[in-house]
Amino acid sequence: MNYKVPRGTQDILPGQSEKWQKVEEIIRQLCQVYRYQEIRTPIFEQTELFQRSVGDTTDIVQKEMYTFKDRGDRSLTLRPEGTAAVVRSYVEHKMFGQPDQPVKLSYIGPMFRYERQQAGRYRQFVQFGVEAIGSKDPAIDAEVIALAMDVYETAGLKNLKLVINSLGDADVRAAHRDALIKHFEPHIGDFCSDCQNRLEKNPLRILDCKVDRENPLMATAPALTDYLNEESAAYFEAVKKYLDVLGITYVVDPNLVRGLDYYNHTTFEIMSTATDLGAITTLCGGGRYNGLVEQIGGPESPGIGFAMSIERLLLALEAEGRSLDTDNALDMYIVAMDDQAKLKAVELASSFRAKGISTELDYASRKVKAQMKSADRLGAKWVIVLGESELEEQAANVKNMELGSQEKVPFHDLVNYLTKHKVK
The missing domain is CATH 3.30.930.10 (Bira Bifunctional Protein; Domain 2)
Structure with a gap:
């Protein structure tokens, strides 16, 4: 189905x-x-x-x-x-x-x-x-x-x-109600069935009718403000x-x-x-x-x-052609080259998120090139690539995707580095 x-x-x-x-x-x-x-x-x-x-x-x-x-x-x-x-x-x-x-x-x-x-x-x-x-x-x-x-x-x-x-x-509504009934009653047969039913129960609702809005009697109906x-x-x-x-x-x-x-x-x-x-x-x-x-x-x-x-x-x-200033920007995308790097990526992502740094990583076992394309599509501000050498050095190159620059930062200092640069 x-x-x-x-x-x-x-x-x-x-x-x-x-x-x-x-x-x-x-x-x-x-x-x-x-x-x-x-x-x-x-x-x-x-x-x-x-x-x-x-x-x-x-x-x-x-x-x-x-x-x-x-x-x-x-x-x-x-x-x-x-x-x-x-x-x-x-x-x-x-x-x-x-x-x-x-x-x-x-x-x-x-x-x-x-x-x-x-x-x-x-x-x-x-x-x-x-x-x-x-x-x-x-x-x-x-x-x-x-x-x-x-x-x-x-x-x-x-x-x-x-x-x-x-x-x-209430007194104004009552006086206006009587005036409306007197105004519409002689020609109520020209109006829709809803308006006919409203004549006695609530004639004010006739003025709000979408079916008969063009009826000439609408334009000449007694104005409520005249009865205030x-x-x-x-x-x-x-x-x-x-x-x-x-x-x-x-x-x-x-x-x-x-x-x-x-x-x-x-x-x-x-x-x-x-x-x-x-x-x-x-x-x-x-x-x-x-x-x-x-x-x-x-x-x-x-x-x-x-x-x-x-x-x-x-x-x-x-x-009006106006857009809302919605903030859905991605701060960090972590590219993992192998399973060991993936373990570190998950660990780092958790530490980043704990400090309010929005983070994404690959869950489809894609190649590095495909992951980089994903980071670009998502508009990531920074990207780090984790592989064997990064794990050995316990440091990663943080690439600023907007400027094209990068800086090597030890793993233990990544959170501080990103927090310091997040508002820039």
Whole structure:
């Protein structure tokens, strides 16, 4: 049987995995600077958690979740997004009782959605996200956005566009909901079946429909920002002022609603404006979710967060023609001429590696010429050749492959020599 990777998934091979590692390194360094501590939650959760938090009218819950029954007849779902699980953990472990709020958490790991595969969209994808739970200060909204922008800019992206909006509080959402129903109801028969089902349950989701996005009624739909009450408008203005202070450029888009039901107040997306990226331009999305902690069983704990696809970040870098500074250089290649030399090569390799000097040697019993070619292909900085004379003299010629120079160094001093010259 010819086995292949499951549809909608991918193998990250050597040569690509180094790019992932570099992105993850950038993420972890910035999370440390911003003080977002890592949390690791299970890959599957109770299905009801996502139904209650993400929303039973969303595409994720209705069409995209990988749900199964375990042997105890319990319904479990592979996590389609990260926020619900983090909030569940926040409640379960009573993090709301910690003296310092908000609790600032980060995560990175695989998510699962049954979607049609295309560039930047997989059924198993890796998502990085942060959640700041326990504060309704607009300054934390700006900080979360700033962290997301920092990740992309540190990775090297230039063609970025930040779009923000406010969904208002519960009263604003209710007033806007009534206006949307009144707007769409006379012509709802012209829309897709999903939109027809959403009309009464959650008409805001109609604005996020990909099928009917060109319908003229979309362009004339009531804007949520027109219904903001005094408190919601003031909050949104404060967020914008903090973004201004941070020097972060943004565009206000009244039609930005995001795809998850738990959002309110601030919502945002970071997009790529690179011309070669293709149809999928949204790199990151997030927003505020006051009320979600209470919905999952905790006390009042306002929160805000974002999630970004690592796959899309890498695609955006490729579209801009930018490369990550990945360090996979080989320091030393040891060429062994015979079995006795091979014993010494293994011994030396161990001592080199113990000092952080990356080392490779031949395991295919190749001739010296073939081993030298291998060292060249691997880009080794240094090469030593071990044979009978080297073993007798207890010394080896260390060849600098870049300069073409070489220097005889006793075996007992090789580690010191290489350590001294490694950074040069």
